[in-house]
Amino acid sequence: MASKPFRFKQFDIHQDKCAMKVGTDGVLLGALAGERASFGKVLEIGLGTGVVSLMLAQRFEQAEIDGVEIDQExxxxxxxNAKISPWADRINFWFGDFKGFTSDRNExxxxxxxxxxxxxxxLKSPNLKRNLAIHNDSLPFEDLIKGVCTILANHGEFWLILPEYEMKIFEALAEKSQFFNCKTIIIKNKNKGRLFRNVSCFTKNKKEYSEIEVYIKDENGEYSEWYRNILIPFLIIF
Incomplete structure (x- = not known):
């Protein structure tokens, strides 16, 4: 790990072997996922650098964090990255595809x-690692939903981040499996600006749906108060 890491306040992320580097999507998911104050067992599907899992380990001090990643490097x-973090003793990452992972799980x-x-x-890139990271051939939404429903506790929460159009597709497929969107955070780059991503929570039991709209930057082009507040515990720039 000779490359310069991406430094957070409580941990470092080395990413020279990863096709997808630390980005806004990951840090938003790591900061927003989870409605409750604590969780016992947590799973990340598709680890990338592991940044989301490490953020969740920092937020939920009692949680045992598992993760599964299809690309070996x-x-x-x-x-x-997990081994050099303060939470190495409660993090376990598995190599393999999600289908195989769910077939081996009893918990x-x-x-x-x-x-x-x-x-x-x-159109696919010549970079095979990047194709795995961004194309859903290896994990279509239908397979993701089926696998999550198999290993999610009845009271559990499934959080994901997607562009708006893809989230609507995912939501329609999820409802067919009696898997319901109970909350969506609509994230825009700035007020009256283009939509950046949706972060949504799905549950097995249908609940009253809630939706909020937030902005990464304010009208002056500065990071918004909302964005700063959710990332102050993590990012050195705040």
């Missing part, structure tokens, strides 16, 4: 999170 780097998870690949009909 990416998985190895996520494992290395249920209280919280599951994912920043899933969502490109389905786009």
């Amino acid at each position: 990416t998985w190895q780097q996520a494992v290395e 249920k998870y209280d919280l599951i999170v994912s920043n899933p690949p969502y490109f389905s009909n786009h």
Whole structure:
């Protein structure tokens, strides 16, 4: 791990072996996922650098964090990042595909999170690692929903981040499996600006739906108070 890491306040992320580097999607998911004050068992599907899992380990001090990653080099780097973190004793990452992971699990998870690949009909890159990270051939939404429903506890929460159009597709497929969107955080770059991402929570039991709209930057082009507040515990710039 000779490359310069991405430094957070309580941990470092090395990412030279990962196709997808630390980005806004990941830190938003890590900061927002989870409605309750504490969780027992937590799972991240598709680790990338492991940043989301480490943020969740920091937020939920009693949680046992598991993760599964299909790309071997990416998985190895996520494992290395977890080992040098303050929470190494309660983090375990598995190498393999999500289907295989769910078939081997008897336990249920209280919280599951994912920043899933969502490109389905786009021209692919020559970079195979990047294709795995962004194209959903390896984990179509239908398979993701089926697997999550299998290992999510009845009271559990599944959080994911997607662009608006892909989230609508995911929500329609989820409802067919009696898996319901109970909350959506609509994230825009700035007020009256273009939509950046949706972060949504799905549960097995239908609940009253809530929706909020927030902004990454304010009218002056500065980071918004909301964005600063959710990331103050993590990012050195705040």
